[in-house]
Amino acid sequence: MASSGVRNGVGPRMSAKPDRQGFSATPKTAAGKQRLSSAAGGAYRRTSSGPLPSRAASDGVSSRVRVAVRLRPRNAEELAADADFGDCVELQPELKRLKLRKNNWELETYEFDEVLTEFSSQKRVYEVVAKPVVESVMEGYNGTVMAYGQTGTGKTFTLGRLGEEDTAARGIMVRAMEDILADITPGTDSVSVSYLQLYMEMIQDLLDPVNDNIAIVEDPRTGDVSLPGATVVEVRDQKSFVDLLRVGEAHRVAANTKLNTESSRSHAILMVNVRRSVKGRTEMDVSISGENGHSSSMMGSLRPPIVRKSKLVVVDLAGSERIDKSGSEGHTLEEAKSINLSLSALGKCINALAESSPHVPVRDSKLTRLLKDSFGGTARTSLVVTIGPSPRHRGETTSTIMFGQRAMKVENMVKLKEEFDYKSLCRRLDIELDKLIAENERQKKYFDDEVERIRADAQRRIAEAERECKITLENEKMKYHQEYLDSIRIMEEKWKVHQQSPKKQNKEAESTSNNTGEVHNLLQNEKMLRQSAEDEASDLKNQISHWKKLEATATAEVVKLRKMLDAEASQKEKLEEEIDVLRSQLLQMSMEADETRRSLDKGDGPGKIFPGLDSLVSQTRGSQPREQSNGPKQPIAKLFEQVGLKKILSLLESEEPDVRVHAVKVVANLAAEEANQEKIVEAGGLTSLLTLLRSSEDETIRRVAAGAIANLAMNETNQDLIMDQGGVTLLSMTASDAEDPQTLRMVAGAIANLCGNDKLQTRLRGEGGIKALLGMVRCGHPDVLAQVARGIANFAKCESRAATQGNKVGKSLLIDDGSLPWIVKNANNEAAPIRRHIELALCHLAQHEVNSKDIINEGALWELVRISRDCSREDIRKLAYRTVTSSPTLQAEIRRLGIKL
Ligand code: ADP
Ligand code: MG
Numbered sequence: 001m002a003s004s005g006v007r008n009g010v011g012p013r014m015s016a017k018p019d020r021q022g023f024s025a026t027p028k029t030a031a032g033k034q035r036l037s038s039a040a041g042g043a044y045r046r047t048s049s050g051p052l053p054s055r056a057a058s059d060g061v062s063s064r065v066r067v068a069v070r071l072r073p074r075n076a077e078e079l080a081a082d083a084d085f086g087d088c089v090e091l092q093p094e095l096k097r098l099k100l101r102k103n104n105w106e107l108e109t110y111e112f113d114e115v116l117t118e119f120s121s122q123k124r125v126y127e128v129v130a131k132p133v134v135e136s137v138m139e140g141y142n143g144t145v146m147a148y149g150q151t152g153t154g155k156t157f158t159l160g161r162l163g164e165e166d167t168a169a170r171g172i173m174v175r176a177m178e179d180i181l182a183d184i185t186p187g188t189d190s191v192s193v194s195y196l197q198l199y200m201e202m203i204q205d206l207l208d209p210v211n212d213n214i215a216i217v218e219d220p221r222t223g224d225v226s227l228p229g230a231t232v233v234e235v236r237d238q239k240s241f242v243d244l245l246r247v248g249e250a251h252r253v254a255a256n257t258k259l260n261t262e263s264s265r266s267h268a269i270l271m272v273n274v275r276r277s278v279k280g281r282t283e284m285d286v287s288i289s290g291e292n293g294h295s296s297s298m299m300g301s302l303r304p305p306i307v308r309k310s311k312l313v314v315v316d317l318a319g320s321e322r323i324d325k326s327g328s329e330g331h332t333l334e335e336a337k338s339i340n341l342s343l344s345a346l347g348k349c350i351n352a353l354a355e356s357s358p359h360v361p362v363r364d365s366k367l368t369r370l371l372k373d374s375f376g377g378t379a380r381t382s383l384v385v386t387i388g389p390s391p392r393h394r395g396e397t398t399s400t401i402m403f404g405q406r407a408m409k410v411e412n413m414v415k416l417k418e419e420f421d422y423k424s425l426c427r428r429l430d431i432e433l434d435k436l437i438a439e440n441e442r443q444k445k446y447f448d449d450e451v452e453r454i455r456a457d458a459q460r461r462i463a464e465a466e467r468e469c470k471i472t473l474e475n476e477k478m479k480y481h482q483e484y485l486d487s488i489r490i491m492e493e494k495w496k497v498h499q500q501s502p503k504k505q506n507k508e509a510e511s512t513s514n515n516t517g518e519v520h521n522l523l524q525n526e527k528m529l530r531q532s533a534e535d536e537a538s539d540l541k542n543q544i545s546h547w548k549k550l551e552a553t554a555t556a557e558v559v560k561l562r563k564m565l566d567a568e569a570s571q572k573e574k575l576e577e578e579i580d581v582l583r584s585q586l587l588q589m590s591m592e593a594d595e596t597r598r599s600l601d602k603g604d605g606p607g608k609i610f611p612g613l614d615s616l617v618s619q620t621r622g623s624q625p626r627e628q629s630n631g632p633k634q635p636i637a638k639l640f641e642q643v644g645l646k647k648i649l650s651l652l653e654s655e656e657p658d659v660r661v662h663a664v665k666v667v668a669n670l671a672a673e674e675a676n677q678e679k680i681v682e683a684g685g686l687t688s689l690l691t692l693l694r695s696s697e698d699e700t701i702r703r704v705a706a707g708a709i710a711n712l713a714m715n716e717t718n719q720d721l722i723m724d725q726g727g728v729t730l731l732s733m734t735a736s737d738a739e740d741p742q743t744l745r746m747v748a749g750a751i752a753n754l755c756g757n758d759k760l761q762t763r764l765r766g767e768g769g770i771k772a773l774l775g776m777v778r779c780g781h782p783d784v785l786a787q788v789a790r791g792i793a794n795f796a797k798c799e800s801r802a803a804t805q806g807n808k809v810g811k812s813l814l815i816d817d818g819s820l821p822w823i824v825k826n827a828n829n830e831a832a833p834i835r836r837h838i839e840l841a842l843c844h845l846a847q848h849e850v851n852s853k854d855i856i857n858e859g860a861l862w863e864l865v866r867i868s869r870d871c872s873r874e875d876i877r878k879l880a881y882r883t884v885t886s887s888p889t890l891q892a893e894i895r896r897l898g899i900k901l
Contacts, residue, residue, distance in 0.1 A: 064412070065374075065375060065382075066132075067384075067407050068113055068116055068382070068383070069116065069404055071116065071387055072152075072157075072386060082389075082392070086391070087390075088393075088397060090107070091115050096111055096112055096115050100398060100401060101391065104749070104753075105710075110405060112408070113408070114128045116128070122161065122168060122170060123168065123175075126171075126172050126176070130172045132382070133145055133380050133381070133382050134312065137312045140309075141380050142310055142312075143381070144315065144371065145172055145314045145381075145383075146315040146383045147317060148317050148385045148386070148400065149319075149320055149400050150320050150387070150388065151264040151321060155386050156171075157171065158172060159172045159316045160172075160173055160245070174241075174242060174245070176272070176312060177241045177272070178238055180312070185276075189276045191274050192234045192235060192273045193244060194232050194233075195245070196214070196227070196268070197252055199267070200338045201338055201342065203216070205230050206248035206251045206255075206268070207233060212255075216369050216370060218369075224373075227271075264319040267343075271312075272314075273310075274312070276308050278307070313370075313371070313379075318339075321396050345364040346367055346371070349368050350375060350407050354406040354409035354410055360376060376411070380412065383404065387400050429578070430579070440572060443568070444565055447561045447565060451558045455554060458554055461547055462551070465543055472536065480529065480530070484526075487519070487522055645680065645683045648666055648670075649663075649680075649684060649688055651663035652689075660692075661698065661701055667680065667689065668704045668707050674714075677715055680712065686709070686725065689709050689712075693706060694733075699738075702734060702743060703742055703746055706743060706750060707746040707749075710747075710750035713750045719753065728751070728754065729768065731751055731769075735748070736775055744781070745781070745784045745787055748776050748791065749790075751787075752788070752790045752791030755798070758801065758802060761802075765813045773788050774822060785829070786833040789826065789833070792814060792841045795814055796812065796841040796845050797840070799813070809850075812845055812851050815851055815854045820858040821858060824858055827860075827866075828863070843864070843876070843879045843880050846890065852893075853889065856890070861890060861894070864880055864883065864890070865899055868901060881901065
């Protein structure tokens, strides 16, 4: 496929790897997401995007499903049948990358949490995939380990090997139990297991096979899933566990023989329940410190122990290959659907979770109900996807890899914690409010008492002062009145005496004048007394006004206190309103949760619960096709259906250069799909592409068109058509004109495909195909050289096939066209794809005796000898050795030179 096509949305799936922590026991949120884009032929273009927004869980325990990929070594059959072909995958374990070969010149790169090569030991696989999960199960979390992949790729090998003869071969189940038993405390802790099989939506007890329709029970309160009908066996030692696994496996085989099924169609599920008592903490401690932040020593005597229950689920999934819906295994269509149901439901759930879709169809199958906690739930989950190396199963391998990639986007553990947080917040506020209310009441009472006291005090003092004042005034008044009366009386008496004795008149007159002085004095005295009484009265008046002032201050204080009380009351009202809002939010949330639970229990789907969300989902579905097995191809396929091929092809001749470029990219993308190729050729697409190659001035158009032709040239019928329409001449012209390595790579790829057709050899060479191929090495780009080498290997292989079929053939046309010097020069090229093709080409050329002389003269014999000794690929090494030893001419030369093979 043309590289520009790749960048226009139909290219390989991008891989995403959120972090490089590996399978760590310490949970981390995903961060630092990197996108890797791969173009054809292993040339990468990198673009970087910002870090993935991390979803923080309230208690910090958020963990992504971690995914490892494991490659099975070639088996005997593959070693024999695929000897000439490379593996369909290439692993780079140190970069945690896997490259998937899409076809001869295209690789796609994917990143995983762990990449396990065919040489990885069982111990290492356990340690990176399962050990962190087992460790967190021992800490009280639930955990899941699962294997997914095509039948025969090593799921059971990875999970279920007992390893009784060879300890190193033990699988994950046995090793996990060993670690669990080593960690528990006998007496207080316990471990029990159930072993089940899920087939055609029926759960069968592998420890008691008569029990073959076990129900799944969900706790409506916690949502926990359990299988009360399954046999539970307490495990005390490793031997009894291995015995249980053996019994279970035997029952599985027997049950499948009886049902006439293969075990590859059923899921095997091992459930390990761990119950541990936690020392040093009690339920009382938890509840006390949880409620108000400090513990009470009074409660010390009430100390019930805490037990932590956790569960490890190990699932050996059914083979992921599609089963033939026509019923080739003797199943009816209904049975076939039912067999696939659980696995396809799992895929749908993972898609929904990976896309953060609001609806996850957990209830669609028994498997997804059982694994509810493992994806998007609260369990720690590791998935190992297993693949084989054979290019014949490229389709299944691709879909397994895509499943793993999607699972990597699933995050576990969020919802539960949020719910808890709201409740505790509300509880805290309730406590706070109660405290405030009590305090408020207490203060109010205190203020009222104080005001009352001050008022009473002031009134009492005023009354006292008034009374005192009155008494004093009265007394003074009485005193002066008495004095006044006394002095009047004295004056009257004196007056009488004066009247009675006139003799004494003079004397008395004298004394009268004396008396007058006395009276004067008295009056003076009286005046002073009155003055002091008045002073005292004004003093008292002052005191009274002082008391009045005091009373006014007290009243002001009372007013102030009233105001404070009012402020307190309004504050309280506000808090109560806030609490009401929170309560109603909580109520709404719990109603929603109840309703969700109820309707899930009833199984009537989400439509009625979240009508809004549901319509959103359907909108999203409308714009973004689901069920995508190979994601990005869908929009193009849709375009194809909607616009129609004829219309797209007619756009290739548009006047608008932009339209032409887009149209050719669309056609190139379509041509990459084998299913479209025939339709494109029938509709005249090949002719249009060749015309573009001939007439277009635009480099991009020529590059993309050449890529599309290269894809069409994969098919034999199209190869004939390309030849008939002068395609080789056009490709040769492009080869000699173009400068851009990517254009040259496309052209070389197209010619290399034509080189693999036995019937076209002479014509291809006659029209300059080989010369054009050799001419392109001038560019020196390794991707171009790899395509040239592939073309040469294809051509040489056809020639040697013709020779072995007894056709009379002369000297190799490749040699005639002068390819040998380049072959010799690059036979030891450091790029593996170039080297491997050339090694094969040399072997094929040397198999034909007429070529021997040239091989010797050009120095190719040395390369063949080197290949037969040093090649890292055993099959090629052997082929070179056989070739050299079976040719009399080469043998003679070897003897002459005294070379030892
Ligand atoms: P699955 O369970 O996926 O169908 P199996 O575990 O039964 O596949 O493996 C199929 C065959 O391949 C078995 O013979 C198994 O021994 C072999 N095999 C699988 N994985 C490996 C491996 N990593 N190394 C060696 N042999 C393997
Ligand atoms: Mg198996």
